Amino acid sequence: MSSALDQLLHARTGPMTSDLVQRPADFGLGQIPARLQPAATAKSVCGFCSTGCSLQVHLNAAGEAINLSPDPDHPVNLGMACPKGWEALTPLAAPDRATVPLLRNAATGQLEPANWSRALERFASEFKRIQRDHGAHAIAFLSTGQIVTEEMALLGALFKFGMGGLHCDSNTRQCMATSHVAYKQSFGFDAPPFTYADFEESDALVFIGANPCLAHPIMWQRVMRNRRAPEIVVVDPRRTETAQAATLHVALRPKSDLTFLYGLAHLLIARGAVKTDFVAAHTTGFDAFAAFVAEFTPDRVAAATDVPVATLHRLAAIIAERERVSFWWTMGVNQSHEATRTAQAIINLALLTGNLGRPGTGANSITGQCNAMGSRLFGNATSLLGGYDTATPAHRAHVAGLLGLDPALIPDRGGYAYDQILDAVDRGEIKGLWVIATNPAHSWINQSRAREILGKLDFLVVQDMYVTTETAALADLVLPAAGWGEKDGTLINSERRFGVVRKVARAPGQALADFSIFKLVAEAWGCGDRFREWSSPAAVFQILKRLSAGQPCDFTGIEDYAAIEAAGGIQWPWVENRSAETGDRKRSESLKSGFRTPVSGLTERRLFADGRFFHPDGRARFLFDPPRPVPEPTDDAFPFTLLTGRGSSAQWHTGSRTDKSAVLRKLAPTVQTVEIHPDDAAGLGLFSGQTVAIRSRRATVNAVAVVTATVQRRQLFMPLHFPEMNRLTFPAFDPHSRQPSYKACAVAVAPA
Ligand SMILES: Nc1nc2c(c(=O)[nH]1)N[C@H]1C(S)=C(S)[C@@H](COP(=O)(O)OP(=O)(O)OC[C@H]3O[C@@H](n4cnc5c(=O)[nH]c(N)nc54)[C@H](O)[C@@H]3O)O[C@H]1N2
Ligand SMILES: Nc1nc2c(c(=O)[nH]1)N[C@H]1C(S)=C(S)[C@@H](COP(=O)(O)OP(=O)(O)OC[C@H]3O[C@@H](n4cnc5c(=O)[nH]c(N)nc54)[C@H](O)[C@@H]3O)O[C@H]1N2
Ligand code: SF4
Ligand SMILES: [Mo]
Numbered sequence: 001m002s003s004a005l006d007q008l009l010h011a012r013t014g015p016m017t018s019d020l021v022q023r024p025a026d027f028g029l030g031q032i033p034a035r036l037q038p039a040a041t042a043k044s045v046c047g048f049c050s051t052g053c054s055l056q057v058h059l060n061a062a063g064e065a066i067n068l069s070p071d072p073d074h075p076v077n078l079g080m081a082c083p084k085g086w087e088a089l090t091p092l093a094a095p096d097r098a099t100v101p102l103l104r105n106a107a108t109g110q111l112e113p114a115n116w117s118r119a120l121e122r123f124a125s126e127f128k129r130i131q132r133d134h135g136a137h138a139i140a141f142l143s144t145g146q147i148v149t150e151e152m153a154l155l156g157a158l159f160k161f162g163m164g165g166l167h168c169d170s171n172t173r174q175c176m177a178t179s180h181v182a183y184k185q186s187f188g189f190d191a192p193p194f195t196y197a198d199f200e201e202s203d204a205l206v207f208i209g210a211n212p213c214l215a216h217p218i219m220w221q222r223v224m225r226n227r228r229a230p231e232i233v234v235v236d237p238r239r240t241e242t243a244q245a246a247t248l249h250v251a252l253r254p255k256s257d258l259t260f261l262y263g264l265a266h267l268l269i270a271r272g273a274v275k276t277d278f279v280a281a282h283t284t285g286f287d288a289f290a291a292f293v294a295e296f297t298p299d300r301v302a303a304a305t306d307v308p309v310a311t312l313h314r315l316a317a318i319i320a321e322r323e324r325v326s327f328w329w330t331m332g333v334n335q336s337h338e339a340t341r342t343a344q345a346i347i348n349l350a351l352l353t354g355n356l357g358r359p360g361t362g363a364n365s366i367t368g369q370c371n372a373m374g375s376r377l378f379g380n381a382t383s384l385l386g387g388y389d390t391a392t393p394a395h396r397a398h399v400a401g402l403l404g405l406d407p408a409l410i411p412d413r414g415g416y417a418y419d420q421i422l423d424a425v426d427r428g429e430i431k432g433l434w435v436i437a438t439n440p441a442h443s444w445i446n447q448s449r450a451r452e453i454l455g456k457l458d459f460l461v462v463q464d465m466y467v468t469t470e471t472a473a474l475a476d477l478v479l480p481a482a483g484w485g486e487k488d489g490t491l492i493n494s495e496r497r498f499g500v501v502r503k504v505a506r507a508p509g510q511a512l513a514d515f516s517i518f519k520l521v522a523e524a525w526g527c528g529d530r531f532r533e534w535s536s537p538a539a540v541f542q543i544l545k546r547l548s549a550g551q552p553c554d555f556t557g558i559e560d561y562a563a564i565e566a567a568g569g570i571q572w573p574w575v576e577n578r579s580a581e582t583g584d585r586k587r588s589e590s591l592k593s594g595f596r597t598p599v600s601g602l603t604e605r606r607l608f609a610d611g612r613f614f615h616p617d618g619r620a621r622f623l624f625d626p627p628r629p630v631p632e633p634t635d636d637a638f639p640f641t642l643l644t645g646r647g648s649s650a651q652w653h654t655g656s657r658t659d660k661s662a663v664l665r666k667l668a669p670t671v672q673t674v675e676i677h678p679d680d681a682a683g684l685g686l687f688s689g690q691t692v693a694i695r696s697r698r699a700t701v702n703a704v705a706v707v708t709a710t711v712q713r714r715q716l717f718m719p720l721h722f723p724e725m726n727r728l729t730f731p732a733f734d735p736h737s738r739q740p741s742y743k744a745c746a747v748a749v750a751p752a
Helices: 002-011 116-134 149-162 177-187 197-201 217-224 257-270 276-282 286-293 298-305 309-321 339-352 372-378 393-403 418-427 447-454 514-525 537-548 561-567 584-593 662-666 678-684
Strands: 040-045 054-059 065-070 102-104 111-113 139-143 167-170 204-208 231-235 248-250 325-329 362-365 432-436 459-464 477-480 489-492 497-501 640-645 673-676 691-695 700-707 715-719 745-751
Touching: 002 116, 002 514, 040 497, 102 116, 116 139, 116 432, 116 459, 116 477, 116 514, 139 149, 139 418, 149 167, 149 372, 149 489, 149 514, 149 537, 167 418, 177 339, 177 362, 197 217, 204 309, 231 309, 248 309, 257 286, 257 298, 257 309, 257 339, 276 339, 286 339, 298 309, 325 339, 339 362, 372 489, 372 537, 393 537, 418 447, 489 537, 497 561, 673 691, 678 700, 678 745
Parallel strands: 139 167, 139 432, 204 231, 204 325, 231 248, 325 362, 432 459, 459 477, 640 715, 673 700
Antiparallel strands: 040 054, 054 065, 102 111, 102 477, 489 497, 640 745, 673 715, 691 700, 691 745
16 A cells, blocks of 8 residues: 555656657747747646537646647637636646645644545544444545546445445536436436537527526537527526527526426427427327326416416427427526426427437537536446446446456445435434535535534545635545646546546645545555556546446447547447547538538437437337426515526636636626616615625525626526525425525525
8 A cells, every 4th residue: 555655656756648749840939948838739628617628738848738728620619718728727726725635633623734644544444433333334425527537437436346335426416417317217328419519500599597608608609600590599587698699588487497398398289390200209108298288378387487478489489490409408407396307398399399319409408517427427326337227236247247346345226315415414324424526515505504514524534626615624634636637537528528638737745636546545445456457547448438338328439548539539429340430531621611510420429310219118208297386485584586506607616726717716706796686676775786685594695786687576696606605595406316406595685
């Protein structure tokens, strides 16, 4: 173990990615100091959002990043990047980076520096003591959609097959659990069907609960390249940046989407817009669905959603008459008390109109974090590695066989979801928690209770790039992690595309890649032997290929990282022996012409072109349930609905990375704001710039008022990027996905 540690710490000063780097001709920049002279360029996929933009990182002769620029020749971003991408290197140099392990001194209550050996020894001894005293499942982890796939897979495998744990989840629960469950139930596998070319090839794009102008700016640029004069429909209670750019904005009542979507299905069926051939050949359950939506008459739907009957008809006409209709959804759908059925109501619209598997169509969930898709496939939280089912003995045996493990090591049931893990901590059932690359003491719902619960743990380990996060402040042990740009591995973007991230900078002090930390924990635990083959991210990539073989996500045709880079990323599935039919020629033609053209091959592919879904009968399912009332309706005491979400393209979640950039700080408010309608502001005597108090049944939080008609009357909007905000939110969850309903609770507002 100490020799493994020595090797790792020593390797930190070893070679970077220089072997993979292209050496351009001399730049002729003789006056510039050597360490700032560009000597070479590496490519790396951006580590913020799920778009997966490719960045060119310019390196000095030592192989260290000097600066970066968007990759001009990449099928995802076509030479563009948003402010976060341009600033991706800046957060690495922040002064609050975690540089050594920190252990809380029981006597003083302070976090104090410790060496890695002592930190790892404490980690193992505390977690083992907890297991001895309270049972094997009294430890848990909460992880992320923001580390590389190889790290996610190693973490899940180590925890379950090495440490004997069961309960683990990630921030993907806050974000993508709904899409995961909705696709799995409807299509038979968690499979977003689209490719980004679909943004450019639609005749109508319907965005539901999504604000891509701000949350996915480069995807939005792809929409702007659409030359088919598309209808752009935005379904969002707020008049967002995206809604302002739309041809039709449907400002529905918050959390009335399910009724609204059933109302659209009703109208489409009434108009005879059902693609009966497609429905008959490729789906089941349509008749029951048609009978169910018969009751969702326009008058009833209008009353329940505040959407005028004429608007319902107009949107139904757009969907019925346009040849290629694509539906896109994000957090306005996924974060709801009835999120899974809402996502499936969108899927149902695409199924009944036959808008799947063709260019410019699809029921398309846009993911959020850079590797949300990796965590959905290889996080090991909700399903076994590669999308296998934990409860099926044959699947467990298969996975164990592929990993060379005793099948008895593989748990025979799924563990708790995120909220259930916290409840178990509250009850005293879980005593040890390991938090990796997420900041629950800011981002989890109903924050006052969340922080209280974290305080009940016997031992909290936080593995992060920074020592200053709200969660690190509560930790008993902080493990210093390398971040994006300081390690290698793959990310999977929203359109199922693998991209490679490269080590282009050295992590500060003794910070280590999460991969190395997991390996060291395995050694400290005494289960390192089970993970000998998991020797490097590149080696794990080969294991993951094996796990994917024969699954819908099969990517056995991708040779290695270099093949991914050469192709500009590769979408799953990409099956062995098909690598020869590359789309390379078409790709360069379409890039040259300045337009994307529908391509099939290595560069871009969509799913379900053959109409075969992943259920054993090959058919997609129509799934539905009656809408339910919102969990916390407004009343006289709390008359406003509080909406929450992204506030600017320059801010990322809890701000731990983006707040470190002076450029990004200039592009966004640096204090908590709240948006309020002019009529409400006038009625309450509030004005822009004034500090107001937002009160819910759980807490009161101050914010600076922004008076604007982008929110409707009796609605407020607060960005999630400031730590107090989630003290207001009401803990409601979707029953199928257990995703929190962050976007609706009842509040009051008054001058502070
Ligand atoms: N700049 C930036 N970009 C990001 C992120 C970031 O933090 N900063 N985070 C990334 C991540 S992880 C994610 S998941 C994505 C999220 O991306 P989005 O989902 O697009 O962002 P949000 O602002 O959370 O929510 C989208 C919209 O849902 C609306 N909404 C609220 N309630 C309802 C409702 O009941 N019905 C409907 N139809 N709409 C509703 C909100 O008004 C909001 O405009 O962004 C990713 N991109
Ligand atoms: N009210 C409200 N709350 C929300 C939402 C909302 O819309 N409204 N959205 C929810 C959604 S969709 C999401 S995804 C969550 C996000 O919530 P979080 O995951 O809590 O937010 P981040 O700020 O992205 O936290 C990531 C952490 O990982 C660290 N980190 C970054 N890279 C690495 C790495 O390589 N290794 C390690 N070890 N650490 C690293 C960062 O420093 C940071 O502390 O927030 C959710 N919370
Ligand atoms: S759009 Fe997303 S992936 Fe692209 S540069 Fe911005 S944050 Fe990075
Ligand atoms: Mo997210």
